[in-house]
Amino acid sequence: MSVVFLTGAGISTAAGIPDFRGPEGVWTRDPEAELTSTLSWYLRDENVRRKAWLMRAEAAVWDKDPTPAHHAIADFAAHNDVGAVITQNVDGLHQAAGSDSARVLEVHGSARSWRCEDCAATGPMGEAVARVHAGEQDPRCPACGGIIRATTILFEEALDSTVIDAAHAAASSCDVMVAVGTGLGVYPVAGLFPLAARHGARTIIVNAESTLFDEMADEVIGGDLQESLPVLLDSLARSS
Numbered sequence: 001m002s003v004v005f006l007t008g009a010g011i012s013t014a015a016g017i018p019d020f021r022g023p024e025g026v027w028t029r030d031p032e033a034e035l036t037s038t039l040s041w042y043l044r045d046e047n048v049r050r051k052a053w054l055m056r057a058e059a060a061v062w063d064k065d066p067t068p069a070h071h072a073i074a075d076f077a078a079h080n081d082v083g084a085v086i087t088q089n090v091d092g093l094h095q096a097a098g099s100d101s102a103r104v105l106e107v108h109g110s111a112r113s114w115r116c117e118d119c120a121a122t123g124p125m126g127e128a129v130a131r132v133h134a135g136e137q138d139p140r141c142p143a144c145g146g147i148i149r150a151t152t153i154l155f156e157e158a159l160d161s162t163v164i165d166a167a168h169a170a171a172s173s174c175d176v177m178v179a180v181g182t183g184l185g186v187y188p189v190a191g192l193f194p195l196a197a198r199h200g201a202r203t204i205i206v207n208a209e210s211t212l213f214d215e216m217a218d219e220v221i222g223g224d225l226q227e228s229l230p231v232l233l234d235s236l237a238r239s240s
Helices: 031-037 039-044 046-059 068-079 093-097 125-133 161-173 189-198 225-239
Strands: 003-007 082-087 104-106 109-116 122-124 148-152 176-180 202-206 219-221
Touching: 003 068, 003 161, 003 189, 031 039, 031 046, 039 046, 046 125, 068 082, 068 093, 068 225, 082 161, 104 161, 109 125, 122 125, 161 189, 176 189, 176 225, 189 202, 202 225, 219 225
Parallel strands: 003 082, 003 176, 082 104, 176 202, 202 219
Antiparallel strands: 109 122, 109 148
16 A cells, blocks of 8 residues: 655644744735745845845754654654655655655755855755854855855746656555645645545545545544644554
């Protein structure tokens, strides 16, 4: 039995990482914050970059610990067939919990590293943010002086076709798809759930709020996913 996980912001909120679109999300509370994730604004407006760096410094995703749900997925994968962990998150907590990095598909990239827009330089995000704490409001590339940014996919940028193709292949071939902590409202990732269903997979949603695909799913589990997901995965492991 091959299982594919599809995870969203809800799996990481217990780690202290806020979501963006939820009722208390970053963009909900401060619509202008969305500009920090828009490529054209980020490149042309120094004030937007400064705000982005302050937000990165406050979020400090590289210092966060994986949640019980992240560990539950990693532990399940260590003893069962997991085709992929497809995540909309950029926090790297699946890998930090022990999930095989080769099977974690980060659809929106990673916030744990930076890259330069002008050259091939890159490095750990923690090092760049340390410069912000030291007084640099808009740190530049140490190699060429160019604009640096997180290795995430910003608005106006195309998703990585290699990652998307791998996600489609995993969704098309799995026996079970488990969507965790996502409202399944952001495409193209949301489309992977009905794709798996069309190919005969058993579909399960584990999420505190209702989603657009609840009626389609074979099983919907509400409540605290940090408690319910380990129970579900224990059941799946026994039935495999």
